[in-house]
Amino acid sequence: MTDPRQPVSREPQQERSRLTRERLLRSTIDALAHDGWSAATVAAVAMRAGVSRGAAQHHFPTREALITAVLEQVFDDMTSTASTTLAALPDDETERVAAAVDRAVAIYTGPQFKAALQVWAAAASDPALRELILPMEDKFARAAHQMTVAALDPDGRYPDSRRIAQVTLDLARGLGLADTLSDDSKRRAQVVATWTAMVSAVLVPPPGSQSLPPGP
Amino acid sequence: MTDPRQPVSREPQQERSRLTRERLLRSTIDALAHDGWSAATVAAVAMRAGVSRGAAQHHFPTREALITAVLEQVFDDMTSTASTTLAALPDDETERVAAAVDRAVAIYTGPQFKAALQVWAAAASDPALRELILPMEDKFARAAHQMTVAALDPDGRYPDSRRIAQVTLDLARGLGLADTLSDDSKRRAQVVATWTAMVSAVLVPPPGSQSLPPGP
Numbered sequence: 001m002t003d004p005r006q007p008v009s010r011e012p013q014q015e016r017s018r019l020t021r022e023r024l025l026r027s028t029i030d031a032l033a034h035d036g037w038s039a040a041t042v043a044a045v046a047m048r049a050g051v052s053r054g055a056a057q058h059h060f061p062t063r064e065a066l067i068t069a070v071l072e073q074v075f076d077d078m079t080s081t082a083s084t085t086l087a088a089l090p091d092d093e094t095e096r097v098a099a100a101v102d103r104a105v106a107i108y109t110g111p112q113f114k115a116a117l118q119v120w121a122a123a124a125s126d127p128a129l130r131e132l133i134l135p136m137e138d139k140f141a142r143a144a145h146q147m148t149v150a151a152l153d154p155d156g157r158y159p160d161s162r163r164i165a166q167v168t169l170d171l172a173r174g175l176g177l178a179d180t181l182s183d184d185s186k187r188r189a190q191v192v193a194t195w196t197a198m199v200s201a202v203l204v205p206p207p208g209s210q211s212l213p214p215g216p
Numbered sequence: 217m218t219d220p221r222q223p224v225s226r227e228p229q230q231e232r233s234r235l236t237r238e239r240l241l242r243s244t245i246d247a248l249a250h251d252g253w254s255a256a257t258v259a260a261v262a263m264r265a266g267v268s269r270g271a272a273q274h275h276f277p278t279r280e281a282l283i284t285a286v287l288e289q290v291f292d293d294m295t296s297t298a299s300t301t302l303a304a305l306p307d308d309e310t311e312r313v314a315a316a317v318d319r320a321v322a323i324y325t326g327p328q329f330k331a332a333l334q335v336w337a338a339a340a341s342d343p344a345l346r347e348l349i350l351p352m353e354d355k356f357a358r359a360a361h362q363m364t365v366a367a368l369d370p371d372g373r374y375p376d377s378r379r380i381a382q383v384t385l386d387l388a389r390g391l392g393l394a395d396t397l398s399d400d401s402k403r404r405a406q407v408v409a410t411w412t413a414m415v416s417a418v419l420v421p422p423p424g425s426q427s428l429p430p431g432p
Binding site for chain 1: 249252254330336339340341346353380382383385386388389391394397403407410411418
């Protein structure tokens with residue numbers, strides 16, 4: 001119980017406001033990933049989150065404000081999942097390369113990517129939205145690249161690691177897109193194994209061999 | 217002038233009908249690529265193509281019929297452009313690998329891919345549309361894979377060529393997606409060069425070397 005003689009704290013209200021904002025953002029990601037762009041309006045998302053329209057508009061006065069905040073959240077989610085795993089990378093070089101590639105692919109195969117894809121598709125025909133998201137996209141791409149380079153080549157020993165990280169992320173994006181309409185995990189595992197072997201051949205030079213693992 | 221004694225030919229009318237259908241399909245691809253999914257209705261596309269709504273509905277009674285026909289056209293365009301170039305591949309192995317990779321990437325960086333992307337994004341939240349396009353998508357993926365394998369390894373000498381073709385196409389899809397919001401051609405050229413060098417190291421074994429070309 002709060003002592004009535006203490007000054008009234010603003011904390012609980014601020015905390016409630018923070019939680020409401022978070023709930024609205026989670027509902028928007030869910031709406032985008034499952035029901036597409038048209039489901040991600042402030043009014044529809046408020047209803048989905050069980051928040052009054054007024055409260056939702058207090059946090060996000062416009063759809064633009066909502067989408068901007070959602071992309072920030074999505075990109076944060078995508079990079080923070082990756083960085084948590086990358087902090088505990090195996091010491092063995094081959095295992096580390098495999099873990100780094102797996103992480104890059106995981107960035108693009110979750111609901112966050114599916115949500116971002118809806119925003120990209122909408123932005124392709126909306127110049128104002130495009131201008132809004134391009135700088136965020138650019139910042140995210142740099143962070144993802146930096147993390148992938150650090151994972152593939154933590155000691156900066158391989159000059160090719162920067163370019164290989166770039167290919168890894170483009171491949172991961174393509175695999176993410178292939179996973180949006182049906183579960184592509186089985187085929188993807190084989191593509192990832194092939195790529196991991198090719199990366200290892202460059203970043204973990206074995207004694208005179210560069211063969212790929214046996215096929216299925 | 218037609219001889220009035222000749223039986224009236226159905227040819228010109230059939231030809232006009234074929235041209236109208238083609239014009240509607242081209243307008244739909246254009247609408248999807250530039251104005252997104254919501255612009256690709258039978259009525260809106262009829263207006264865009266300068267075709268009466270009745271004539272458009274004669275060819276495409278429903279939006280589903282229109283979208284199915286458009287995806288067939290898009291996938292045909294994407295594979296036929298590739299197969300034309302692949303028919304004239306250079307003899308030199310390194311040049312051939314580079315041309316095969318360029319072709320795969322070109323499949324995913326034209327307006328056809330941008331149009332298909334809008335349909336994919338819409339299908340992510342529309343199970344009926346998804347069921348409609350998954351078999352077509354599957355057929356297209358097989359054709360693209362077969363062509364890329366044939367280009368990378370025309371004599372079937374390398375057991376890894378099937379899996380490398382798969383990675384090539386996933387990478388190409390990721391590069392296509394990166395190109396939808398802004399011109400990514402400069403960065404893409406570097407990613408393609410890195411990947412081409414890695415493929416050549418496996419499919420065109422050089423005398424004891426597997427280094428990548430110098431960086432920028």
